[in-house]
Amino acid sequence: MSSQCPTQNCARHQVSLPYSTTALAPPSFPSQPGSSILIDCRSEDSLTEENHARCWTGKKLTNRRQREAILIDMLPDDVLLEIFDFYVDECLRRFFLSLHPPKNDVEGWQTLVHVCRRWRRVVFGSPRRLNLRLVCTQRTPARDTLDVWPSLPLLIQDSYLSTEDGADNIIAGLERSDRVVKIHIHHIYGSEFENVLPAMQVPFPELTVLQFGSSNKGMVSVLPDSFLGGSAPRLQDLWLDRIPFPGLSKLLLSTTHLVTLQLWHIPHSGYISPDTIATALSTLTSLDDLELEFESPRSRPDWATRRPPPQTRSVLPVLRHFGFKGVCEYLEDFVAYIDAPRLDDLGVTFFNQIVFDTPQFIQFITRTPIWETFEKANVVFEYGVATVNLSSRTPGHGNLTVTILCIEFDWQVSSMEQVCTLCLPPLSTLEDIYIYESRRSQPDRQDNIENMLWLELLHPFTSAKNLYLSKGFASRIGPALQELVGGRATVVLPTLQNIFLEGLQPSGTVQEGIQKFVAARQVTSHPIAVSHWDGSRGKYRYY
Known part of the structure; x- marks a missing residue:
C-alpha cells in the first residue's frame, strides 16, 4: 500500500498511464466492444491535469497521419470506467495465476487514483x-497507512512470517x-504464531478465505474454540497446515457456504474423530474439495x-474431490x-501397516x-512409495489413487497385493494394466519376492485385456507367469489378449518364461500375443 494520501491534489504528480506490455496486448486496446475509441498506451507523456494523455478516434484508421488527436478528459466517465476495469482485471488476473502474488497486482488501481481528481472519483465511485x-x-x-485510504476490504497476506515487527504489521x-476478506499466511513461526493468535479470537464477518500454515512441526499452540469468534458465516475456502484445531467441527457448523476444506499435516494434538468430522461436514452442502x-x-x-x-449417512451432494492420508481404520x-454421489477424483495415502x-x-x-x-490401472513402484491408480482412457472421467508409504520393496509388493485384493471393488470394466517403476525408484534393487506374490497381485484384474510391463518388471513377472500352465493357464488374467514388454528381446530368460505362458494359453480359447512396448510413451501418465 502506498503511504501517499489519495486525497491530495494529483495534478502536480507526473504519473505515466498505467499499463504493462506483458499484460496488455496489443498496446492499444478498445475501451469497450464495438467502440471506435483507442487509447494509445505507448505514449511516454505523463498524465496529469495539465499534461493530458492522448487518445485517437478510429474515423480514419486506414491513414494513420489523418487520425484526429483528442484529449482523454473528453471521454465520458462510463468509458473511463470500462478502461479502468480492463486494467484492474489484468492486474488481478496476474495475481490469481501467481503462487506468491505481489501486492502491487492487487493494488494496481492505486496508480489510477494518483493521476487526477476525476480519475480518483471514477475509481472510488x-x-x-x-x-x-x-x-x-x-x-x-x-498502523501508519491503513487509515489513509477509504475503508476498503483487506487481504492479509504473507508467505513467511518470522519477525516480531512483521507480526505487528499483520x-x-x-x-x-470487520474488513478482512482473505487471510493468506502459509508459513508462520512459533513465536509469531503466539503473537498473532490473540488478534484472531474475534469474529471476521466478511472473511471468505483463510489459509493458515505453520513452519514448525509440533511447535504451535492448539487453536481454541474461540478462534474467529467461533463463527465464519461467509467462509468459502479453509486451508490449515500443521495447525492443531480439535474444535474445528464447531466452527464448521457455521460455515454453510464452504466450498474447499483442506487440512494438511494434522498434528496428533489436533486429532478429530471420524464421526465428529463427518457430522460437521453434513451441513456443508456446497463442499466441492475435501482434504x-x-x-x-x-x-x-x-x-x-x-x-x-x-444406519443413515450424510450426503455431500457436490463433493468432487476427496483426498485422505492416514491409517485405514480412520478412513473406514x-x-x-x-455419501458423495458426484465424486470423480479420489486420492488415498495409507501409512504402512x-x-x-x-x-x-x-x-x-x-x-x-x-x-x-x-x-x-497404473501400478507404480518408487523409492518409499507404491501406488495403484485407476482411471478412464478419457481424461477427466474418474480417477482413484491409493498410495502406500513404505521403504522396503518386498513390503511394497505385498501391500499393493492387499490393496488390489482387499481395498478395491471388482473392476469389471478395466482392460489395461501398466506395471512399472517411476523415475524416482532405486536402480537395480535386489529382491527375493516369490512368484506366487506376483500372481496374487495380478489376480484381481480379471477383465484385463492388455498387460504392459516395464523392463525391470518383465524380468520379475515373466518367471511367475510360466507357472500358469495346464489347468492353471486361465486362473490369473483369464481374458488377457496382449502382453507388451519394454525392451523386448528375441531371446532370453524373460521371453522363455512368458512364451511358456503364451503356449499354455494357445490351447485354450484365450490366446495371447506378445509385442514391444515403448515404455517412455506409456509411463507417468497419471502424475
Missing part, C-alpha cells in the same frame, strides 16, 4: 466493479476484522470407543458416515459413479 482492495503484509507499515490488519491428511499414524480411532456403522470409520482391509471403503467407492468408469 465503483469499488465493487473494480474490486478495490488493500493488501497488508509483514512489510506494510499498516496484527494491525487483523484488528480491522484430510494426518501427520503421523498415531492419529487413529480408539478401539474402545469405535462405533458401529450408522469416516466413509461409513458419508501389516493389514489393509477396508470393506467400508469398498462400499463407499461403489456408491459413487467413478468405479464404473475405470478402464486403466
Whole structure:
C-alpha cells in the first residue's frame, strides 16, 4: 500500500498511464466492444491535469497521419470506467495465476487514483466493479497507512512470517476484522504464531478465505474454540497446515457456504474423530474439495470407543474431490458416515501397516459413479512409495489413487497385493494394466519376492485385456507367469489378449518364461500375443 494520501491534489504528480506490455496486448486496446475509441498506451507523456494523455478516434484508421488527436478528459466517465476495469482485471488476473502474488497486482488501481481528481472519483465511485482492495503484509507499515485510504476490504497476506515487527504489521490488519476478506499466511513461526493468535479470537464477518500454515512441526499452540469468534458465516475456502484445531467441527457448523476444506499435516494434538468430522461436514452442502491428511499414524480411532456403522449417512451432494492420508481404520470409520454421489477424483495415502482391509471403503467407492468408469490401472513402484491408480482412457472421467508409504520393496509388493485384493471393488470394466517403476525408484534393487506374490497381485484384474510391463518388471513377472500352465493357464488374467514388454528381446530368460505362458494359453480359447512396448510413451501418465 502506498503511504501517499489519495486525497491530495494529483495534478502536480507526473504519473505515466498505467499499463504493462506483458499484460496488455496489443498496446492499444478498445475501451469497450464495438467502440471506435483507442487509447494509445505507448505514449511516454505523463498524465496529469495539465499534461493530458492522448487518445485517437478510429474515423480514419486506414491513414494513420489523418487520425484526429483528442484529449482523454473528453471521454465520458462510463468509458473511463470500462478502461479502468480492463486494467484492474489484468492486474488481478496476474495475481490469481501467481503462487506468491505481489501486492502491487492487487493494488494496481492505486496508480489510477494518483493521476487526477476525476480519475480518483471514477475509481472510488465503483469499488465493487473494480474490486478495490488493500493488501497488508509483514512489510506494510499498516498502523501508519491503513487509515489513509477509504475503508476498503483487506487481504492479509504473507508467505513467511518470522519477525516480531512483521507480526505487528499483520496484527494491525487483523484488528480491522470487520474488513478482512482473505487471510493468506502459509508459513508462520512459533513465536509469531503466539503473537498473532490473540488478534484472531474475534469474529471476521466478511472473511471468505483463510489459509493458515505453520513452519514448525509440533511447535504451535492448539487453536481454541474461540478462534474467529467461533463463527465464519461467509467462509468459502479453509486451508490449515500443521495447525492443531480439535474444535474445528464447531466452527464448521457455521460455515454453510464452504466450498474447499483442506487440512494438511494434522498434528496428533489436533486429532478429530471420524464421526465428529463427518457430522460437521453434513451441513456443508456446497463442499466441492475435501482434504484430510494426518501427520503421523498415531492419529487413529480408539478401539474402545469405535462405533458401529450408522444406519443413515450424510450426503455431500457436490463433493468432487476427496483426498485422505492416514491409517485405514480412520478412513473406514469416516466413509461409513458419508455419501458423495458426484465424486470423480479420489486420492488415498495409507501409512504402512501389516493389514489393509477396508470393506467400508469398498462400499463407499461403489456408491459413487467413478468405479464404473475405470478402464486403466497404473501400478507404480518408487523409492518409499507404491501406488495403484485407476482411471478412464478419457481424461477427466474418474480417477482413484491409493498410495502406500513404505521403504522396503518386498513390503511394497505385498501391500499393493492387499490393496488390489482387499481395498478395491471388482473392476469389471478395466482392460489395461501398466506395471512399472517411476523415475524416482532405486536402480537395480535386489529382491527375493516369490512368484506366487506376483500372481496374487495380478489376480484381481480379471477383465484385463492388455498387460504392459516395464523392463525391470518383465524380468520379475515373466518367471511367475510360466507357472500358469495346464489347468492353471486361465486362473490369473483369464481374458488377457496382449502382453507388451519394454525392451523386448528375441531371446532370453524373460521371453522363455512368458512364451511358456503364451503356449499354455494357445490351447485354450484365450490366446495371447506378445509385442514391444515403448515404455517412455506409456509411463507417468497419471502424475
